[in-house]
Amino acid sequence: MHVAVCVKQIPDPAVPGALNDDHTLKREGKLILDESDSYGVEMALQLVDAAGGGEVTLLSMAPNGEVSGLRTALAMGAAKAILVSDPECPGTDALGTAKVLAKCVERAGGVDLLLTATESSDGYTGTVPAQVAELLDWPALTFAKHIEVADGKVTIQRQTETGYDVVQASLPAVVSVTAGVVEPRYPSFKGIMAAKNKPVDQATAADLGLSGQVGWSGARQTITNVAQAPARQAGEKIEDDGTGFEKIVGFLENLKVI
């Protein structure tokens, strides 16, 4: 089975983010594998194992030919990657990103299953998985918390507001996985060494036939204003000396919650 996984390389969320003059997110520094995507990578590796063979291909778009996040996922066990990196790309919106990723699926060839996170940690539109599916005319099973593949079909437990639905479709299909669905493995030393030599196929928007459909022009939207949000003031902060709970009781009583 050939499983492709969309992975995003993002600025470290632990470091405060900043915007460039054109309102795109600053992505100059080292980029890391979006933690949300580590679940898809792990799931893909497990599904390939369970199927008794196959491989995992990573699909990504990032500026400046950045590969450090891809190397992390390759070290986990993915076989190869396609990276779209192009000065035309900054400003690309969700639809443009989906167009790029759908072309990457075609470029990878013979993909049975495409896994994604439900949303990236930095852009978080949450629309890319179903957009890619629509571009490919594939079914999309979104918000999966459990996945099984058998007899050319994928069956998931889809998170709902009140529980979950069991949803099925035939392959090829797109499945978006929620965080926590599996425990991502740590890359082994051997994996890290092997990842250095795994192939990363670099392409441009033009190579994919998408020139003009990415970047700000493709996004057809503009940022009209950026302002600081009003800050919330901190209230009382006390060290617990064993009676801290009484403070909370008093606070709740004042609000007539208890």
Add this chain to the structure above:
Amino acid sequence: MPLNKVWVYAEANGDKVTTATLELLTKAREIASTVEAVYAGSAGDAVATQVGEYGATTLYVIDPGKALPGQVAASALAKLVGEQSPDAVLFVQSYDGRDAMARLSVKLDRPVLTNGFTLAADAKVQFGTAVFGGTQLVDAEYTDDGVALIGVRPKSFTAEPSGGGAASVVSADTGDAGRAAEATVLEVFEEEQTGPKLEEAAVVVSGGRGIGAAENYKPLVEELAKALKGAFGASRAIVDAGWVPYALQVGQTGKTVKPKVYVALGISGATQHMVGMKNSDNIIAVNKDAEAPIFGIADLGIVGDVHKVVPALIEAIKSKS
């Protein structure tokens, strides 16, 4: 009115329209002279009554059959948008709302503006969202004409009825949804829910990594929520760790809550979490780390061990009731 016609993609749990849908209808009335709704599901008549009360005059009803509704709604929506030319279609940033918005975006080749918190209109739709954990507000608009496809986070507006009668029901043709229709719902599992829903509760108690282990969630977070007749939630860290399901996640990539009281237990306060709860009326935080960012927005902060503070708190509350 700045806009002629705005549509809302309506969602319901069973035959009850979601509060987030009613919030969008209320806002749509403010910016458009005609508000209509589109719904994919089997409770068309019940939905028509409720969306009518909030200002929709027509309800287009799509029959998804056994397919995932958001996945097949888009092909009907694309046809309807072509015939009726609304200025904008508003979606709740929910599971099905995102599916429908995403598929429609491709069918119409229109960009989506997502995670909206504010919405206004003159000749064009003015859209506002927040970045970096809600610390910066970003306004955006389309640079071209054409239907605006907009995702809005729940709790962005207050739902207020207009007193309108039931919307007139129009059956919409699903058309050929292609392979999207193959995503078939085989079974539905309802988990037993005790207490109020996370987004609707007056009190929300959430747990983070500081509760120490998955097995501590129930006795600390769930029990305190129960004592306060509230709902329980979680930070992303413990959802990622697999301690609790994604449905409980409060934050940027989860739910937005705005309760009267929010209690954060062992949550450090990553920007990712704060964006989902910082508009709560009152915030109480308990955390061992005095430097935790959550204390920067808490009205009452207790620097202490949740394993000591919370059991004592639960006992004290129980002894009062």
